[in-house]
Amino acid sequence: MNSKKGVIEVQFNWVFILIAGVLILLFFGSIVLKLKSNSDTTISNTILTNMQTIMAGAEVSSNTVTPISIPDTKIEVSCDSISVGSITSDITKNKIVFAPEIIEGRTMLTWSLPWGFPYHISNFLYMTTPNFKYIIVDSTKGKEIYYKLPQGLTKQLVDKNSLSDLSNSGHKLAFVFFNDPEPDQASLPYFLENMKDNEVIAINIDSGNNKISFYQYKKSLKNFEYFSDAPYLGDEMIIGAMFSGDAKNYICNLEKALKKMEIVSMVYAERTEELQRIFHSNPSCFYTITPFEIDYSLNNIDAIIDSKRDLEIRNENLQKASCPTLY
Amino acid sequence: MKICKKLHAQHYIKMKNKKAQIKMFETIAVLLIFFVLVGFGLIFYMKFMRTSIEDTGEHQFDLKAIQTAQLVSFLPELQCTSPTSANIVIDDCFDVLKVKALANISKEPAYERINNEYYFDSFGYSKIYIENIYPYSPENWIVYERTLPNKKFQSSTKVPVSLYYPVTNSYSFGVLTVEVYG
DSSP states (O other): OHHHHHHHHHHHHHHHHHHHHHHHHHHHHHHHHHHHHHHHHHHHHHHHHHHHHHHHHHHHSTTOEEEEEOOSOOEEEOSSEEEETTEEEEOOTTOEEEOOSEEOSSEEEEEEEEEESSSEEEEEEEEEOTTEEEEEEOSHHHHHHHHHSOTTSEEEEEOGGGGGGOOOOSOEEEEEEOSSSOGGGSOOOGGGGGSOGGGEEEEEEEGGGTEEEEEEEETTTTEEEEEEEEEOOSHHHHHHHHHHOOHHHHHHHHHHHHHHHHHHHHHHHHHHHHHHHHTTTOTTSOOOSGGGOSOOSGGGHHHHHHHHHHHHHHHHHHHHTTOOOOO | OHHHHHHHHHHHHHHHHHHHHHHHHHHHHHHHHHHHHHHHHHHHHHHHHHHHHHHHHHHHHHHHHHHHHHHHHTOTTTEEEOSSOTTOEEEEEEEHHHHHHHHHHHHOGGGHHHIIIIIHHHHOSEEEEEEEEETTOOOEEEEEEOOOTTOSOEEEEEEEEEEEETTTTEEEEEEEEEEEEO
């Protein structure tokens, strides 16, 4: 009887220790997990805060290339938000950011260019990584774009006949064609077949029609497949299309740029009305708000281009007549 | 003799039971004290974290205030530009006609949608105004205003700017004030 009780007591002790041990382990385990998730959130928040600061800085100081060391995390960039892990931060309506959908790696390159049409409207911010290689097909416009791109960027100017001689450098590739040839008519290097479809994109610039066409490489076709097209206003937008590589993202940024253009034009129209009131008795200083009063939408790109030309001529005439200029 | 042995055994079992009970209470007491200490630790940690979060909030607000001031200083709607090139802007210089135009636009109810949708997205709850300082004139223009009724924080940043008058082709000295509420 005595030894039986002893056995029960000993067993009970072990069960008690086991339950208590499991509870203690669970308690500390949950604390560790909670701390880990808190720490991840803090890191994501810090990255996003820094990104916002970088974007604010780059937006106001144009023509500056800044290489930024980033933690080895995936940064997802869309037209109106930027996410790290589960944390998302909005990109405000006045910030126009052209970037690939996913930024990975240890270094991020940020660069900004002023955009005016014809007056200064905004600074475009471009983000990419050295993992992306921009292959520009040699042409007059191609050279112009190539030399506009900053030094820190992985870029190559290639003759249209030497495209098939390109070798694999381990980069994701963005081809820029200038209608001669079009991406789906070019002879492409064989190593593209060993790359993932989303690692190779192409854009085609049709300068005559101010149109950019977006293409995606398809292994199954061993060629580029046409995706969609969109208009552009200035070289800064061609560079934007190169950096985003995605029609949806590009068009969203283009719409943001047009909205900004509408607001800035509104200020210029109001300013011109004031000049009209001041100089109404001076026939050599002729002011009109007509060129500003247009529809700033994607469907009206031709009218926007015409208005730009009109404004440039009017501004030049006012300058020649020693009158205050429109912009 | 037998009875004595039996009594002794019973007494021994009772003693052992009591000892086991005491041991168990001891263990429970140790566990209780342990969890109470852990609880205290957690309470202190939470308090520390709360202070740290409040500090971060203030830091974020300061950062936002500086970003807003920076954004306004380089706003294309206000900046002086070169008539020869679209992309040459003159830093820390505001075109007075543009300032007046933006101030008028921000007042007009027809442009409320732009103020609400576009500028609020960039400037949030803040007041942005420009004053002419030298040569003195009582001119000042509010280019954006959206106050927050129950504000916890307020930051005021003043940026010296030159004001360009295109009609007379002259400059004066002004101050841009950006008040941000949080």
